[in-house]
Amino acid sequence: MTDDTHPLRSVNWTRMTGINGFLQRAALKSQGLREQDYAKPIIGICNNTSDYNRCHTHFDGMVTAVKEAILQAGGLPRVFNTMTMGADTARPIGVSFMHRNLLAMEIEQTATTYAMDGLVLLGACDETIPAMLMAAGSLALPAVILPGGPSFSGFWRGRDVGSGSDMHKAFDALDRGEIDECALNCLESSLERTPGHCSTMGTAATMTTIAEALGMAPAGSSAIPAVDSRRLAMCRDVGEHIMRLVADDVRPSQIMTADAFDNAIRALATVDGSSNAVIHLLAIAGRLDVDLRLERFDELSADTPVLLNLKPSGDFYMNDFFNAGGVPALLDALGPLIHRDVLTVTGEKLGEAIKDAEITDSRVIGTLENPVAAPRGFAVVRGNIAPDGAIVRTGVATPELLVHRGRAVVFESNEELQEKLYHPDFDIRADDVIVLRGQGPRGAVGMPEYGRIPVPGKLLRQGVTDMVRISDNRMGGTVKATAVLHVAPESAVGGPLGLVRTGDIINLDVPRRRVDVEVSDADLEARRAALSAPAPKVPERGFARLYAQTVTQTDTGCDFDFLCRARQTIHQLDEEITQ
Known part of the structure; x- marks a missing residue:
């Protein structure tokens, strides 16, 4: 009370x-x-499970455990459901990125409309955690993020396998004739063997790790496997935490401070996490009036070593991460690189919450003295085709391609790319730079994951394993490839990526943080003058229309322009309703 x-x-x-x-x-x-x-204090429990979301199929037991703890602590739990967001079961794959904003709005609207003194937010799949963090930042209502946890790694042909990276390797092997369709079908049945999000360091695992580093999820909550009984025990802890936060009126803005965002970026860099997290963190910060810019990711990545040896850039899986000590051990291993005096949802400062953590498997979690890899993280590149910036996830890139000069091969859409690039007679060479444009937040409404572009089969058979890709789109977190992503502004709103022509020479120099087309400014302006003004797609109706008309660019988080940096507390909203 x-x-x-x-x-x-x-x-x-x-x-x-x-x-x-x-x-x-x-x-x-x-x-x-x-x-x-x-x-009693009324606690809203947000649950967006459904039969369309394999990441969340175990949530019923979690909800029950949270409710029991809230009741025992003297509260009244009330469960509500929201739109589900199963990234892998959507069509096209990854279109759920668009629905992140919808889920954030739906949570905000539900909490505004109904009697709630606090929120427990259950999420796992890619966009659920960032949506919930955005909503929490906007509402200024005591809230706890409760991650759903990863699935166990699969097992295939005598070895562990996991989401994304092992699948892409298998398809490459199929193109090279090293395995057949029967073997691929066996992998399909073996890859995801339990509920939970991807077992590799994709977007879901990255964002749950970040939720812990921000202090919005309890220390130790994100890496517990989805079906491990210790997750239910954590759910009961969360029921007690939210009651304490309500009693003390601790709001997300007191937890998600500028220092907490620095911790989140350090965590992102040290796990070599998904590039999607850059967009998500920018959007979350925008809801809290925290001045976070692209350059901060580059600055903190530069001196944050990789301490986690997880696929797609490493060797292990999420259950191995948990067994090795999980996020608390990882954050503690960062030593003086993180702010330890920031508040967390447990009521403890971060340093207190992780001080007893122990690394139990040095193969999985390294230390500052013995890191898994030197700092790499995210490089923010700019140039005449990306004046507002683009990012390169250097840890999954081929080092030799981080400085590269090659012929541009341009595609106006994913449909054109799929039709032409993989045709045996198409003119594509090992040193070429694949340019996919028109696929940013407005050009391809919602930014489905078109940026994950496999190497064409004929080049794979020649021994080519990677190429440079440049796109105003994004790429799944479980993919290992060299890519310049999130080019801003996107070509659909007049960005200069739209001026590049097939045959132009692209110069990528990540150490110098540059990406340019070798065409003079005068010639680029002449090309612009000869082009019709871009006309981004605007769907006729529904949420997609709202998205296309109001979404911001990738360098500011792809939030809606009417929600960015315009936060009202829920108490102010309550007052407006009654006036």
Whole structure:
């Protein structure tokens, strides 16, 4: 229970007078509640599980454990559902990126509309955690992120396998004639053998790790395998944590500070995490008025060594990470590189929460003295085709391609690329630079993962394993490839990537943080003058139309322009509703 210093927000509903108050309480009593029940702190539990989301199929048990703990701690749990976001089961793959903003809005609207004093937010699949962090930042309501956990790694042909990277290797092997369709089908049945998100350091694992580093998920909560009984124990802890946060009126803005975002970027760099996390962190910061810019990712990556040996850039899987000590051990190993005095949802400072963590497998988690790899992380490159920046995830790139000069081969759409690039007669060479444009947040509404471009089969058979790709699109976190991504501004809104022609020479120099087309400024301007003004796709109706009309560019997080840096606390919203 809260005291008079921190009155419950829910009393605005439960203690209303007149007909409206009568209806509110009658509705609660129809659920079998007593007056003393709805006088307690009301905790909303956001659950977006569905049969379309394999990452969340174990959530029922988690929700039950959270509810039990809230009841025991003197609260009233209320579960609500939101749109599900299964990245792998969507069509096209990864279109759920667009729905991140929808989920954030839906949570915000639900919490604004109904009686809630605090929030527990359950998420696992790629965009759920960032959406929930965005909503938490906007609402200024006590909140805890409860990660759903990773699946166990699979087993195929005598070895462990996991989401994404092992699949791509298998398809490359199929193109080279090293395996057949029967073997590939066997892998398909072996890859994902339990509920939970990807078992590699893809977007989901990256974002749950970041949630811990931000202090919004309890220390030790993200790497516990989805079906491990210790996850249920963590759920009960979360029920107690949210009650404590409500009692003390601790809000996300007190936790997700500028120092906490630095910790999140350090965590992203040290796990060699997904490039999608850059967009997500920019969007979350925008909801909190934290001044986070692309360059900060480059600055902190430069002196943050890789301490986690996980696929796609390493050797192990999420269950190995958990067994080796998980995120607490990893963060503690960063020593003075992280801010230890930031607050977390457990009520402890981060340093206190991780001080007893221990690395139990040095093959999986390294130390500053013995890192897995030297600093690499994210390089922010700029140039005449990316004036507002683009990113390179150097840890999954081929080192020899980080300085590269080659002929541009340009595709206007993913459909054109799929039709032409993999045709045996198409003119594509090992040193070429594949340019895919028109696929940014407005050009390809929602940015499905078209940036993951496999090497054409005829080049694979020649021994080519990687090429440079440049795109205003994005790439899945489980992919190992050399790519310049998130080019801003995108070509669909007039970005100069739209001026590149097949045959132009592209010069990529990651050490110098440059990406340029070797065409003079005068010639580029002449090309621009000869082009019709770009006309981004605007769907006729629905959320996609809202997205296409209001989404910002990748360098500011692809949030909606009317939500960025325009935060109102939920208490201000409550006041507006009653006026």
